[in-house]
Amino acid sequence: MHFRYLTWLVLIFFLNLPALCFCDPRITEAALKCGEILTPNVSIVPIFVEETRHLLRLIEDDNWGHYSVNTSDNVPMYGLAQCYHDLSKSDCLSCYAAIRTRLPSCLQSLSGRLYLDGCFMRYDTYEFYDESLDNTKDSVNCSGNIVKDEKKLVKFNESVGLLIDKIVGVDTWKRGFRVAEIEGVFGLAQCWKSLSKEKCRECLENAGEKVRGCLPSREGRGMNAGCYLRYSDYKFFNEDGDNDSNGSSRALSTGAITGIAISAAAFIILLLVAAYLFYTRSLKRGRRSLDHRMTFSKASLMYKYDILEKATDYFSQSMKLGEGASGTVYKGTLPDGYIVAVKRLFFNTNRAWADEVFNEVDLISGIHHKNLVKLLGCSIEGPESLLVYEYVPNRSLDQFLFDRSGFRVLSWKERFDIIVGTAEGLAHLHEGSDTRIIHRDIKSSNVLVDENFTPKIADFGLVRCFGADKTHLSTGIAGTLGYMAPEYLVRGQLTEKADVYSFGVLVFEIVCGRKSTAFADDAGSLIHTIWKLYKADKLTEVVDGRLHDEFPVRNALKILQIGLLCAQASAILRPSMNEVVHMLISKDCEVPIPNQPPFLSAKMEGSTGSGSSYNIDTNTLISSALMKNENDNSYSSTNSSSYELSLIRK
Missing domain, CATH: 3.30.200.20 (Phosphorylase Kinase; domain 1)
Structure with a gap:
């Protein structure tokens, strides 16, 4: 007997079971209404998150609640969420979770409301809790097929009319909720608990009149500011609400219970047979099945x-x-x-x-x-x-290099190991797979160190990748000024050599314990100082004074020279990260003579011989980049030392 035949038997079994009422959080979207669009520089996301967090606690306690949050800009946010009365606690929480997933599509607006078939949420900038009607946002949703048979249509219209009269009657607006059934038509009415009885009556009567306009559709929903009303030709609500359904919720007969028990026993037998056949079939598949499941599990990257x-x-x-x-x-x-x-x-x-x-x-x-x-x-x-x-316990490298207040001084061995480890991590990104990956934002704050001071490159939000058949990418500029290579900053040409340049700057910061500045025409800039001391054969003077000369001089000179190789103006002359790793760990490797780095003004350097072709005026470069960006109207800064330049390539 083939396994697929058992699958059909199980399916037929379920189709022939008596109609049972299973839990259903009813997360079908009935309507989503967003307010006016915010200005681009305004974000209400943090306020919304705080709002929904507090509402969640209220929902957990009582299936509804309202809460207000005041912002630093004195723009309050009022929120209300409620599950319909027939939902169980678990279904209510599931429905509210769905709301928190979907309502954020309104977060470009100062207000929003979402009606699901099991719950509701609204946020706004004013206290709307007792609002029953809103002519601008109240709506009706007519769905389902149209009743075409004339005889059935007359009966259906009559039943819907009687049903609506019943669920918007005095008993409903006194209690705020009611479900009912008349001649195969089912209905539910729900007011928000913040409404008075008078407001509830006003809301439901208005919704009822609107929903009557859905006929001859088999289903209709009225959604006002203070209530929700629905009719349908199938039963969509749960039995544990305040039901008034003309006996439709009577207990199952003894014969029905016996039939269900026999069916359940037959199903268990089928399930055991199916499990046995599935087990033997799995053994035959062997390793191929295991490999398939492993591949599938690796794709699970989503967190709730x-x-x-x-x-x-x-x-x-x-x-x-x-x-x-x-x-x-x-x-x-x-x-x-x-x-x-x-x-x-x-x-x-x-x-x-x-x-x-x-x-x-x-x-x-x-x-x-x-x-x-x-x-x-x-x-x-x-x-x-x-x-x-x-999680990396020791946080970021910049705190150890530049914060003199509470972090201990890194030893020379720790600095050397961090330099080598960072180089190996970059080399793996560049050449460790078929796809070349460029980080684009290598800097000390994006290198974390663990409890053993092993470096770990972090923050991959700006990564780019391209295949071996491409020489470079032309892309918008993003990164941190002072770490960006000149060809990338000015022309938007991105290769892995942009990371190599950033690594060179990082090496200088690790060895010197000083932060590199973005502006190279400043006589006190780190790159300018290192180049000047290199030409004067006094490079050891730039090593972090907190080491108190406790470092191997030859090793320090070698590392600084490798840093200068990485920071050369010409991308072609810079070594690959694999070559950098080899130079760092090999004792016998001869380090080439570097050319002058970029961003050094000729008036500060004087005549440097071979370096003249690399004397680039920093002000000219930065002004040019910012001018292009200003024309594109897309410049944004995050702080005094970190910038993101989004230049649109013409």
């Missing part, structure tokens, strides 16, 4: 928003690890005790931006290396987009 929200104590400030240009990172503990880092991405109304970020999830999650922070997955169905990374 609610789980991550609770893991971070609802994004509590006490769990905050740091903040970057693209989002805020929180420490989180999953239900199984596993500790993760959750990145809460800043809200962006550009759909292409969101697609861009999450298109990288599948790519980066498949890259594994000891010097790369592992991306575990993401959440894209909640009110915000979240990325989930492995």
Whole structure:
């Protein structure tokens, strides 16, 4: 007997079972209404998240609630959520979870309301709790096939009319809820609990009149500011509500119960036979089946928003690890005790931006290396987009290099190991697979160190990839000023050599314990200082003074020279990251003589011989880039030292 035949038998069994009422959170969307569009620089996402978090606690307690949040801009947000009275507690929570997934599509507006067939939520900037009607947003939804048979139509119209009169009657608006059934037509009426009896009556009577206009459709919904009303030719509500259905909820007869019991026993026997056949078939498939299941499990990268929200104590400030240009990172503990880092991405109304970020999830999650922070997955169905990374205890490298207040000084060995590990991580991105991956934002704040001070490259929000058949990508410019290669900053030409340049700047910061500045015509800039001391054969003077000369001089000179090779103006002259790794770990490797780095004004350097062709005026470069960007009207800054330039290539 073939397994597919058993599948058909099981299906036939279910189709012939007596009609039973199973739990159903009724998350079909009936209507979504959004208000006026916000200005581009306004975001209400954090307020909405706080609002829905408080409403969740009220829903858990009483299946409904309202709550208000005041913002720093004195723009309040009022919210109300309610499940319909016949839903169970678990179905209510499931329905509310669906609302939190779908209502964020209104978050470009100051107001929004979502009607599902099992629950409702609304947010607005004024206290609307006792509002029963709203001529601008109230609506009706007519669906289902039209009753075409004239005899049935007359009877159906009469039944719908009687049903509506019944569920909008005095008993309903006194209690706020009612379900009923008349001659095969089913109905439900629900007022929000914040309404008075008079307001409930006004709302339901108005909704009832609107829904009558749906005839001869088999189904209609009236959705007003203060209530929801629905009729249908099939039973959609649960029996445990305040039912008044003319005896339709009477207990099953003894014969029906006996039939169900016999059917259940037959089903169990079929299930056991099917399980046995499936088991023997699985053994024959052997390893191929196992490999298939492993491949399928690797594709599971999605986390539920609610789980991550609770893991971070609802994004509590006490769990905050740091903040970057693209989002805020929180420490989180999953239900199984596993500790993760959750990145809460800043809200962006550009759909292409969101697609861009999450298109990288599948790519980066498949890259594994000891010097790369592992991306575990993401959440894209909640009110915000979240990325989930492995948790690295010691936070970012910049705090050890530049914060003199509370972090200990890194030893020379620790600095050397961090340089080598970062180089190996970049080399793996560039050449570790068939696809070349470019990070685009290598800097000290994007290198994390674990408890053993092993470096891990983090923040892959700006990564780009391209195949071996391409020499470069022409793309919008994004990254941090001061770490961006000249050919990328000015012409938008991106290759892996842009990461090599950024790595060179990072090497200088690690060795010197000083932050690189974005403006090279500043006589105190780090790159200018290193180049000047290199030409004067005094490079050891730039090594971090906190080491107190406790470092191998030859090793320090070698590393700084490798940094200068990486930071050369010409991308062609820069070594690959694999070559950098080889130079760093090989004792006998001869390091080539570097050419002058970019962004050094000729008036400051004087005549440098071979370096003259690389004397680029910083002001000219930066002004040119910003001028192009200003014409495109797409410049944005995140802080005084980090910029994102989105230049549109003409």
